[in-house]
Amino acid sequence: DLIMIFPAWGTGNGAEFSVDNVVFNIDPDAVATSPGDSGDGATTTTAMGIDFEGPQLTWGSFDTNPVQYVDNPATTGINTSATVALLTVLQGDGEWAGARTEGIDTFALDATNCTVKMDVYRDTIGLTHVKFEKNNGDGWGSAGTVAVSNTVINQWETLTFDTCGWIGHAETGVIDGFAIHIDQTATRSQDTLNHFDNIMFSAQEGSGTAPDTAPAIAAPAPTAATADVIAVFSDSYTAVTGVNTNPNWGQATVTTEVDIEGNNTLKMAGLNYQGIEYSVQDVSGKTTLHLDYWTADATTFDVFLISEGPAETSHTITTTQSGWQSVEIPLSTYSGVVDLTKAFQFKFVGAGTIYLDNLYFY
Incomplete structure (x- = not known):
């Protein structure tokens, strides 16, 4: 019930020592x-x-x-x-x-x-x-x-x-x-x-009880402070200018924005690849890319960050199906290739149908 600390015993007359965060670590x-x-x-x-x-x-x-x-x-x-x-x-x-x-x-x-x-x-x-x-x-x-x-x-x-x-x-x-x-x-x-x-x-899939093919509830509300966020797609934050969630890049994907419990959600059906464009952003002061996804059939998909040039590289997500999943991707994943001061596009590559929400840097 007693802890004694002797900083610089016998020296430093008149000195002040501040102590904080005393932790006992178990061997x-x-x-x-x-x-x-x-x-x-x-x-x-x-x-x-x-x-x-x-x-x-x-x-x-x-x-x-x-x-x-x-x-x-x-x-x-x-x-x-x-x-x-x-x-x-x-x-x-x-x-x-x-x-x-x-x-x-x-x-x-x-x-x-x-x-x-x-x-x-x-x-x-x-x-x-x-x-x-x-x-x-x-x-x-x-x-x-x-x-x-x-x-x-x-x-x-x-x-x-x-x-x-x-x-x-x-x-x-x-x-x-x-x-x-x-x-x-x-x-x-x-x-x-x-x-x-x-x-x-x-039930076993295909046994007569059909699995969900679309989310019944909205993506979880994000918790990052508004002041810390650069948002591209989210009802919880004001998005940057120039966002185009369905640019014509020659993709086969059918991309729409759908309402789920009053929450605007991006649906990428029959994904092969899909781009998202936005005005050039300096995200070098941020550490993380956040997104929420839901899928009933995709097993993996790649998330590309693209900067002017263009320069691009990807992060692969191995999915968990039929439930909203929140993913945090360190921007260090991209920074060796992408110029984080000039980010302006995303690209998603995969197969199946993916619902996406709360796409932002923080």
């Missing part, structure tokens, strides 16, 4: 991992899914410390829940660190529940695995795992796991447990924070 080599259970013994069904509001399912961790139930680190955007789950995986924890719950009522895997969706908020890029488990009496059996990597850090992203290939497997006819291996890697270089929420079990 990771001295921290012991103690797996265990956490939760209230609540139950759910595949129809209801899993969130972390109210009484909690019990989760048992393995090769890492117990699941914690914490405040949502970012309540704007795709996940507005108050409470979420957190696995803090230490650098020295096991490659397959994670947690399992037996709180889902026993079920059989079929076409109505084999698509698993989960929101994650992680501070590193890496694989997350999901696994169904059967209690065989003499141990737990499984058909295996399905892995998906997040594509952004420190923001919510919806991951989709297709487990439909396990329908009819001997270990998925009577499922007693659901496991998550988060941050699976044999070469972990740091401790990682892994929030997760809104685990849903939905």
